Amino acid sequence: MSRIGKLPISLPANVQVEVSNENTVTVKGPKGTLVVPVDRDITLAIEDGQLVVTRPTEQKRHKAMHGLYRSLLNNAVSGVSNGLEEKLELVGVGYKAAMAGTTLELSLGYSHNIFLALPKEVTATAVTEKGKNPIVTLTSIDKQLLGQVAAKIRSLRKVEPYKGKGVRFVGEQIRRKAGKTASK
Secondary structure (H helix, E strand, O other), X not given: OXXXXXXXXXXXXXXXXXXXXXXXXXXXXXXXXXXEEOOOOOEEEEEOOEEEEEOOOOOHHHHHHHHHHHHHHHHHHHHHHHOEEEEEEEEOOOOEEEXXXXXXXXXXXXXXXXXXXXXXXXXXEEEOOOOOOOEEEEEEOOHHHHHHHHHHHHHOOOOOXXXXXXXXEOOXXXXXXXXXXXXX
């Protein structure tokens, strides 16, 4: 049995879960509503305030789907109840971030600024304190979309291993290289 798949998802009191005939799950909470489509073979049941995900057989495909859909549903429940947050740090001289409406303006050492239009489900704030690196905070209820937007921002200037400059997640450890040494 899948170790992740067999764990029941505990539903907070302020979260409502509805399973339709097409096996789509609607999760409603204080932060918003998410719809998660689930494979027809996977069965869902609500027992004692917990959502239980079960699979019909021990086929490799069913085993893979079991843990996957349990994780997707758990992410949806935690997203609509608590919300999700991702923080990115801009490390480099002159790197800046600013919000203009729903557009994120980034200055990442290129000859031009980068304007990134954010999806309406994702909100961002840019904080710049004197003497510290600018931090961009992304918040959303959809974990997949949040991760995709964060990865897109990070890909605009990946962290290089010699000086450690670039866009990184807060708390991310960067593998550094020594670089060239002077030969005499």
